[in-house]
Amino acid sequence: MDGSVSRRTVIGAALAAGIPTAVHAQTARRRIRMGVVGGNFGTSFYWHEHPDCVVEAVSDLIPERRKRLQEVYRCAKAYESLEKLILDPDVDAVAVFTGAPDHVRHCLACLKQGKHVICAVPAAMTLEECGRLLEAVKRTGLTYMMAETSWYHQSVISARKWHREGRFGRIFYTEAEYHHPGLEPLFRNPDGSRSWRYGFPPMHYPTHCTGYLVGVTGERMTRVLCTGWGDGHPVLKDNPYKNPFWNETAFFTTSQGNGFRVGIYWNAPVGGTERGQWFGEKMTFYDPHPNGTGHILRRPSDQTERDDGGFIRKLAAFEAYAQPQWWKTEMLPAPLRHESGHDGSHTFLTHEFVDALVSERKPEIDIHAALAMTAPGIVAHQSALRGGEPLKIPSFDR
Structure with a gap:
């Protein structure tokens, strides 16, 4: 494209x-x-x-x-x-x-x-x-x-545009990942005292992921099941949040009955990333992956292929997407049309x-969009503390 x-x-x-x-x-x-x-x-x-x-x-x-x-x-x-x-x-x-x-x-x-x-x-x-x-x-x-x-990542602006134009059809599943290993230097203030990041629960910082759903489809998360992983590190044993987890993975059900997976990992052998992918009836869009793939679109096609068992399956068309740099355009006043932090x-x-x-x-x-992105993470962390118990997420749209 x-x-x-x-x-x-x-x-x-x-x-x-x-x-x-x-x-x-x-x-x-x-x-x-x-x-x-x-x-x-x-x-x-x-x-x-x-x-x-x-x-x-x-x-x-x-x-x-x-x-x-x-x-x-x-x-x-x-x-x-x-x-x-x-x-x-x-x-x-x-x-x-x-x-x-x-x-x-x-x-x-x-x-x-x-x-x-x-x-x-x-x-x-x-x-x-x-x-x-x-x-x-x-x-x-x-x-x-x-x-x-994340609301204004260049790919999210594109996905939001396509969703409103109906090009995805129904987006039945979304994934978002925030992987940021190596946060330990931020655990201390310049004077050596503990900063607020010391032992901070991953799912209490959910919006770099939840923005990929709320900022595209406008859906709300209504239920969650979350699991966490920690290794008993001293930071996880003695922090003001009583948080035992480095990494948390959540599966949400949305207000439209769709699925949404979020992975926030702060201590794992992964490439650092903030990314999403949207699976629709008519089109799927993949953000760049730290393992090397760029922006990718997949669409239905008449092509087929054989799997390694010999069965024929449909082969969706593969298309590299040249992501526009929306910050260069008239979406912004002229003085602001330059590169800036967090993907423009x-x-x-x-x-x-x-x-x-x-x-x-x-x-x-x-305020409503902000709480729709924040509250689900708070509840997800409680689910993880309870061993993955499914929990309802309250609405703040009133």
């Missing part, structure tokens, strides 16, 4: 994928004044490049990281803490890139002070926190968005949040 992208294709892809194009009308638009909290991951976004945004203030508890935020975003105003930053009346919205266990506490504080929020993943740590966050967003009427990168997703996340605020619309990854 030709990977070149025409202007008409871009506009059609944006509409099919649910993404507003960034062809700005020549009219004045208000600028969003951002506060950015968290000087590690928080430095990797592009608020300062968006034509409808300016970084008003930054914050980090550590002076060196605070200075780094100021340098990246060319921002003169800095605060020692999130709690001080959110008191600034000139800040409209806050990007919360703090440790996962603090996300809900920090987001609730921002919302209480009347600030819109975009937050790193996961949205919450417990089902109770999911409920509290949802209630606060509904009560305040403010915008909440989760910065899940950071510029998309930047634009989606800013444009949602300026246009006074809901972002794609709103």
Whole structure:
């Protein structure tokens, strides 16, 4: 399939994928004044490049990281803490890139002070926190968005477009894998103390996988059976989460009765990857595999082959797909049409949040989508702790 992208294709892809194009009308638009909290991951976004945004203030508890935020975003105003930053009346919205266990506490504080929020993943740590966050967003009427990168991976944008066009037919099964061996250096803070990642349960970080389902078909996960593996390592015996697992594998049933498998592996002889594959009636799409295959499409054909037992079976057509780089197109404002982190997703996340605020619309990854990607992992981990007991997943779409 030709990977070149025409202007008409871009506009059609944006509409099919649910993404507003960034062809700005020549009219004045208000600028969003951002506060950015968290000087590690928080430095990797592009608020300062968006034509409808300016970084008003930054914050980090550590002076060196605070200075780094100021340098990246060319921002003169800095605060020692999130709690001080959110008191600034000139800040409209806050990007919360703090440790996962603090996300809900920090987001609730921002919302209480009347600030819109975009937050790193996961949205919450417990089902109770999911409920509290949802209630606060509904009560305040403010915008909440989760910065899940997989939603804007280039292949996920393509899959979302094809699904909405009906090219898959029914997607009856989806798989997603997040393999990240070698996380041990992140288990410690610079001062040697334990970081929040020390012993963190794999399924409490599910959204790099669940985005491959929710971000394409919009389905919700309703039931799960999950298993975990650990080797008794000291990290697994003594962590604040009482988590005994390095790796967890879950099988979900979706709201449409389809299957979805998720594998999150942090200690295994595997290639690092964030990938998915979608199996449809009319077409199957495979993300690149760390063992060497690229983007692949399979479609029905009239060809046949013989298996090694001599039986004839159908042979689906094999097609290498030249994945478009959607970040080069009019889906983004011109200043953001450049490479960015996590397969080009950071510029998309930047634009989606800013444009949602300026246009006074809901972002794609709103509170409901965020919890639909987060809560299933929380329940999956409980299933693993119970030896693979099938469990129901509550809905937060109310």
